[in-house]
Amino acid sequence: MKSRRFVLTFPPETTGEPITYNLIRKFDIMVNIVKADVTPGHIGHLVMEMTAPPGILNEGLEYIRGQNVECVPIDRRITYRKDMCIHCGACSAVCFAGALTMDRTTAELTFEPEKCVVCELCLTACPLKLFSIDLG
Numbered sequence: 494m495k496s497r498r499f500v501l502t503f504p505p506e507t508t509g510e511p512i513t514y515n516l517i518r519k520f521d522i523m524v525n526i527v528k529a530d531v532t533p534g535h536i537g538h539l540v541m542e543m544t545a546p547p548g549i550l551n552e553g554l555e556y557i558r559g560q561n562v563e564c565v566p567i568d569r570r571i572t573y574r575k576d577m578c579i580h581c582g583a584c585s586a587v588c589f590a591g592a593l594t595m596d597r598t599t600a601e602l603t604f605e606p607e608k609c610v611v612c613e614l615c616l617t618a619c620p621l622k623l624f625s626i627d628l629g
């Protein structure tokens with residue numbers, strides 16, 4: 494058995510296919526939804542952990558991608574140049590996972606790496622390009 498976390502990005506025009514249901518019923522994959530941000534008509538994100546033998550997991554991933562849904566494993570790490578941050582909040586505005594937030598009291602950026610799902614939205618959102626991916 495192998496457990497891995499993935500970020501699924503759904504296009505605005507979804508087929509209505511019950512993907513998580515099918516992963517459980519058809520592929521016998523254990524699915525744990527960690528975070529969901531899906532609204533019909535908009536690009537949606539889902540963070541989920543899947544547990545299954547490696548071969549089955551790969552079949553499930555092929556199935557997901559066959560539905561025109563992007564599926565990226567979370568095995569990378571985001572870092573940023575904290576010393577150069579001007580606390581403009583542009584990155585926290587796009588961070589749906591809640592890893593980047595603005596402290597209401599200090600008006601400073603807070604980064605909680607354990608919440609990061611490596612969606613990479615902050616990479617383009619930051620006007621100073623302070624974020625990068627550590628492939629560890």
Ligand code: SF4
Nearest residue numbers: 588609610612613615
């Ligand atoms: S990659 Fe950036 S925007 Fe995405 S979850 Fe991590 S910190 Fe937030």
Ligand code: SF4
Nearest residue numbers: 578579581582584619
């Ligand atoms: S977008 Fe860049 S400069 Fe602005 S708060 Fe985020 S890290 Fe700092």
